[in-house]
Amino acid sequence: MEKKLAQVLTQFGIRGTIQSIHYIRTGHINQTYEVTISGKSYCVQTINTYVFPNVDQVMENILSVTEHLRNKLNLRGDESYRHVLRFHSARDGKGYWIDDAGKCWRVYDFVDNAMSYNIADDLQILTDAGQAFGNFQKLLSDFDGNRLHETILNFHNTSQRYANLEAGIKRNESGRLSNVTREVEFFRARTDTANYLVDRLARKELPLRVTHNDTKFNNILIDKDTKKPLCVIDLDTIMPGLSAYDFGDAIRFCANSAAEDEPDLSKVHFCMDKFEAFTKGFIGGADGFFTDAELDSMVWGCIIMTLECGSRFLLDYIDGDKYFHADYPEHNLDRAHTQMKLVEEMEARFDEMHQIVKKYAK
Ligand code: GN1
Ligand code: MG
Numbered sequence: 001m002e003k004k005l006a007q008v009l010t011q012f013g014i015r016g017t018i019q020s021i022h023y024i025r026t027g028h029i030n031q032t033y034e035v036t037i038s039g040k041s042y043c044v045q046t047i048n049t050y051v052f053p054n055v056d057q058v059m060e061n062i063l064s065v066t067e068h069l070r071n072k073l074n075l076r077g078d079e080s081y082r083h084v085l086r087f088h089s090a091r092d093g094k095g096y097w098i099d100d101a102g103k104c105w106r107v108y109d110f111v112d113n114a115m116s117y118n119i120a121d122d123l124q125i126l127t128d129a130g131q132a133f134g135n136f137q138k139l140l141s142d143f144d145g146n147r148l149h150e151t152i153l154n155f156h157n158t159s160q161r162y163a164n165l166e167a168g169i170k171r172n173e174s175g176r177l178s179n180v181t182r183e184v185e186f187f188r189a190r191t192d193t194a195n196y197l198v199d200r201l202a203r204k205e206l207p208l209r210v211t212h213n214d215t216k217f218n219n220i221l222i223d224k225d226t227k228k229p230l231c232v233i234d235l236d237t238i239m240p241g242l243s244a245y246d247f248g249d250a251i252r253f254c255a256n257s258a259a260e261d262e263p264d265l266s267k268v269h270f271c272m273d274k275f276e277a278f279t280k281g282f283i284g285g286a287d288g289f290f291t292d293a294e295l296d297s298m299v300w301g302c303i304i305m306t307l308e309c310g311s312r313f314l315l316d317y318i319d320g321d322k323y324f325h326a327d328y329p330e331h332n333l334d335r336a337h338t339q340m341k342l343v344e345e346m347e348a349r350f351d352e353m354h355q356i357v358k359k360y361a362k
Pocket of ligand 1: 026236260
């Protein structure tokens with residue numbers, strides 16, 4: 001691997017002696033290595049072209065958004081170093097390089113002395129992370145969404161996700177369908193909920209924003225010493241979207257008492273205290289720019305993003321694990337189960353969740 005990574009770095013004009021290589025295991029889609037070369041660390045990452053067939057468009061989105069963020073931070077006198085990802089160009093000026101085997105690579109500066117969490121236990125860190133994601137939307141509120149490519153069509157179109165699930169059920173490619181009758185029924189019973197945000201968007205009741213669309217807690221880097229958020233990462237899915245997508249996707253991940261793939265469901269709970277901590281930060285970080293209709297849609301976003309993600313895990317199980325990296329045969333099914341459990345618990349606390357959003361919206 002060392003030889004390969006050195007070859008990739010050379011393509012991005014970075015040479016020297018490799019001192020260390022760490023494989024970063026958090027994402028389900030891309031593979032990431034932290035490589036230290038001649039005293040400086042970089043993230044060297046493959047881009048999964050099955051998931052992102054149009055890499056030019058992905059990189060164009062990322063470069064224009066990071067430039068916008070950097071300018072805004074500089075304008076208000078904040079430093080952008082460690083707060084906005086900095087990507088390197090390959091020799092041909094592109095933001096990626098394709099090797100002989102057809103693998104697509106990119107390189108960006110590693111953010112020093114930072115870490116990310118898969119499970120959030122500290123409520124203050126959750127509030128701070130919420131603030132960082134809310135502020136991310138605010139910083140992008142004057143970015144023209146028409147400049148962005150839709151890198152994955154219908155990414156958070158939950159109605160379309162449901163249609164994909166039905167198509168996968170018909171194909172039953174893995175032959176696993178008979179194992180998941182109860183799960184399929186669970187999702188079908190919630191079809192009206194799945195359509196709710198898509199319908200409101202179609203009726204223009206909710207504004208399109210520039211959203212991150214993958215606001216997992218581990219997509220925020222936190223300073224190891226101060227424990228304060230530094231930088232929002234994983235910018236591949238930045239596209240026009242609803243603010244409730246970012247809020248909901250964050251909540252489905254960070255208000256879980258356990259990991260997204262915890263096989264023991266007795267450990268999986270929706271945590272109201274974590275929900276409240278993140279909500280406080282997110283709404284505060286957006287600093288009054290959400291409309292009343294958006295605020296009203298936030299709790300729907302939580303249930304719908306959890307439902308959607310669960311349906312995608314279930315579909316991938318039925319498809320035979322083509323999309324999400326799976327470490328063992330039931331991995332995607334375990335992931336689907338955690339999302340189902342969270343949906344049920346959120347449904348039971350819907351009104352209470354609404355009250356909490358209202359409290360911080362004042
Ligand atoms: C994928 O690769 P990662 O972990 O950042 C997925 C998200 C899902 C998430 C579930 C491009 O994100 O949409 O919510 O897994 N990203 C893509 O953990 O499909
Ligand atoms: Mg991602």
